[in-house]
Amino acid sequence: MQLSPEQLTGQVETHLVYAGDGRALQTACWEAFGQLQQAAIADGFDLQIASAFRSFERQLEIWNSKVRGERPVHDDQGVNLDLDKLEPLEKVHAIMRFSALPGASRHHWGTDLDVFDAAVVPVDYQVQLSPAEVAPDGIFAGLHAWLDVRIAADQAFGFERPYGVDGGGVAPERWHLSYAPLARDYLSNLTVAVLVAALRDSGLELLGPVLEHLPEIHRRYVRPPSSEDT
Ligand SMILES: [Zn+2]
Numbered sequence: 001m002q003l004s005p006e007q008l009t010g011q012v013e014t015h016l017v018y019a020g021d022g023r024a025l026q027t028a029c030w031e032a033f034g035q036l037q038q039a040a041i042a043d044g045f046d047l048q049i050a051s052a053f054r055s056f057e058r059q060l061e062i063w064n065s066k067v068r069g070e071r072p073v074h075d076d077q078g079v080n081l082d083l084d085k086l087e088p089l090e091k092v093h094a095i096m097r098f099s100a101l102p103g104a105s106r107h108h109w110g111t112d113l114d115v116f117d118a119a120v121v122p123v124d125y126q127v128q129l130s131p132a133e134v135a136p137d138g139i140f141a142g143l144h145a146w147l148d149v150r151i152a153a154d155q156a157f158g159f160e161r162p163y164g165v166d167g168g169g170v171a172p173e174r175w176h177l178s179y180a181p182l183a184r185d186y187l188s189n190l191t192v193a194v195l196v197a198a199l200r201d202s203g204l205e206l207l208g209p210v211l212e213h214l215p216e217i218h219r220r221y222v223r224p225p226s227s228e229d230t
Contacts, residue, residue, distance in 0.1 A: 001015065001026065001028070001182065002017055002185075003152065003189065004108065005194045005197060005198070006198075007108075007109075008108065008109065008186055008189060008190055009056055009102075009103035009104075009108055009190075009194065009195070009198040010053075010054065010055045010056035010057075010058075010059065010102075010103065010105065010107070010109075011055075011056045011103075011198060013055070014052070015091065015109075015110050016053055016110045017030060021225045023049055023051075023053070023108060024053035025052050025053060025110045025111070025113065026109075026110035026111060026179075027159075027226075028179070028181070028198035029110060029111050029113075029179040029182065029183060030112030032158050032159065032179055033113070033157075033179075033180075034156040035151075035157040035160075036159060039150070039157075040117075040143070040146070041157075044119065045117045045118055045119055045142065045143045045146060046118040046119035047115055047117065047118075047143065048116055048117070048118040049113050049115060050113075050114040050115065050127055050129055050175070051107065051113065051114040051129075052107070052112075052113045052114075052223045053106065053108070053109075053110050054105055055108070055109060056102050056103055056198065056202075057109065058131060059099075059100060059101075059102040059103070059105050059107075059108070060202060060204065062099055062100040062205070063095065063099060063101065063204065064203070064204070064205045065203065066083075066095050066099060067083070067091060069083060069084075069096065069206065070184045071177075073095055073098075074090075074098070075094070075097075076097070076171065078132065079096055080105055088206055088208070088209040089209045089213060091203070091206060091209075092206055092210055092213070092217065094211055096167075096169075096170070096217065096220075096221045097170065097171050098169075098170075098171055100217055100221075101199075101210065101217065101221070101222070102194070102198070102199065102202065102204060103194075103195050103198035103199055104195055104218075104221070104222045105201075106162065106176075106183065106186075106187075109182070109183060109186050111178055111179040111183040111185060111186065112162075112176065112177065112179070113170055113174050113176075113177055114126060114129055114173070114175045114177075115135075115142070115143075115175055115176065115177055116129070116140055117140050117142065117143035119185035120139055120140070120143075120214055121129055121139070123147055125139075129162040129173070129175050130225060131172070133175075135172040140175070144174050144175075147161075147174075147177075156177075158179050158180050158181045159177045159178065159179055159180065160177070160180045161173075161174060161176065161177060161178070161185070162176065162227065163176050167224050167225050167226055168220070169220045169221040169224055170221055171186060186224075186229045187222075187223055187227060188223075190216050190222060190223065191219050192215055192216075195204050195214060195218065195222075196211065196214065199211065206208070
């Protein structure tokens with residue numbers, strides 16, 4: 001299914017199918033995820049979704065609240081940053097290491113989701129989606145080792161990890177899965193021009209520095225050269 005610029009940037013939801021729990025994905029992605037879940041269950045993992053579709057508006061709210069200091073922004077070591085001490089462009093980079101620019105989140109497409117293993121979650125445990133949880137000694141290590149093998153063997157029903165390793169842009173997110181048969185095309189279609197159109201009148205904080213440096217931001221966080229031939 002081809003997506004319009006508005007679908008690609010999460011401004012409309014016409015490409016999505018909602019599940020009973022309020023989560024939304026595209027039909028083809030729901031089907032593939034169901035297959036992956038069945039394979040996981042057979043091997044003892046209860047593969048569940050922590051986050052699926054996220055709208056432009058929601059991503060904008062996250063972005064703006066981080067810029068305004070209403071939501072913490074941390075560095076690679078998990079230490080909270082004082083954004084007041086950073087130049088505008090430095091603020092953009094600090095935020096984009098861990099949060100997508102509105103319009104540029106892969107969660108807009110209905111092909112991308114964050115997962116965890118509900119089989120190992122204690123009743124009083126709040127899933128964080130943190131590096132510690134997916135580390136070799138983390139609570140979700142087993143699920144991710146299983147996913148590593150499946151993805152490497154091309155037996156993950158089309159899912160891959162776009163943020164599996166650190167390329168200097170978006171920080172590694174092993175919990176983030178993407179349905180490649182659709183998502184790879186969407187990434188090619190998500191051009192600088194599409195982003196400019198979505199952001200121009202959106203009320204985005206730091207709009208000036210973002211637009212001024214958008215080609216470089218796009219190359220580093222949205223579509224790094226390493227993603228182009230995969
Ligand atoms: Zn994600």
